[in-house]
Amino acid sequence: MLRRYTTLIVAIVALLGVGSATIGDTIVMQHPRVIERVNLMRSSKLALEVLGAMASGREMFNRKRANAARRALMRNTGKIASKFRRNPYDPASRARQHIWTQWADFKAQSKTARAASKGLSTRNVVTLRQTLPPMINACLSCHQTFRKRP
Numbered sequence: 001m002l003r004r005y006t007t008l009i010v011a012i013v014a015l016l017g018v019g020s021a022t023i024g025d026t027i028v029m030q031h032p033r034v035i036e037r038v039n040l041m042r043s044s045k046l047a048l049e050v051l052g053a054m055a056s057g058r059e060m061f062n063r064k065r066a067n068a069a070r071r072a073l074m075r076n077t078g079k080i081a082s083k084f085r086r087n088p089y090d091p092a093s094r095a096r097q098h099i100w101t102q103w104a105d106f107k108a109q110s111k112t113a114r115a116a117s118k119g120l121s122t123r124n125v126v127t128l129r130q131t132l133p134p135m136i137n138a139c140l141s142c143h144q145t146f147r148k149r150p
């Protein structure tokens with residue numbers, strides 16, 4: 001069971017991937033607003049990785065660290081809508097135009113993500129394992145609809 005869980009978390013965190021603005025890549029985001037929203041996403045990825053490592057047993061559970069990661073995710077998911085409201089042109093961005101033509105849906109997905117972050121329980125590793133999948137699903141679900149594949 002733990003092993004299956006580990007595989008799930010590792011696969012899912014890997015799926016979130018890195019974007020096009022990585023070092024060594026030719027395409028780099030340039031618009032400051034796009035850089036800002038991508039940095040917001042990267043910060044969420046880091047927080048999620050901390051929780052994933054603890055949930056899978058790759059790292060010892062640490063309540064303080066887990067709680068800090070949860071708070072970062074709450075903060076970040078609460079900022080998604082405002083960071084995406086404008087639609088500046090940046091050819092390196094992987095944001096799909098659907099975001100702005102289906103804004104209500106995009107906003108709803110960011111709310112779901114925020115709710116999932118609030119729902120994370122960092123009481124112990126068992127409750128963390130129980131509450132992490134909805135968080136991961138919320139990230140992936142929005143990406144599936146609103147982010148271009150590399």
Ligand code: HEC
Nearest residue numbers: 018019020041044045093094095109110113139142146147
């Ligand atoms: C409401 C929609 C939405 C939610 C929820 C969401 N994302 Fe994103 N994410 C996006 C979009 C859109 C992009 C592409 C942004 C761009 O390229 O301009 C993105 C990009 C990313 C990237 C790539 C950044 C880069 O380097 O290019 C990562 C990593 C990421 N998100 C992680 C996460 C994590 C982790 C979560 C959950 C905690 C999450 N996202 C939740 C919409 C979302």
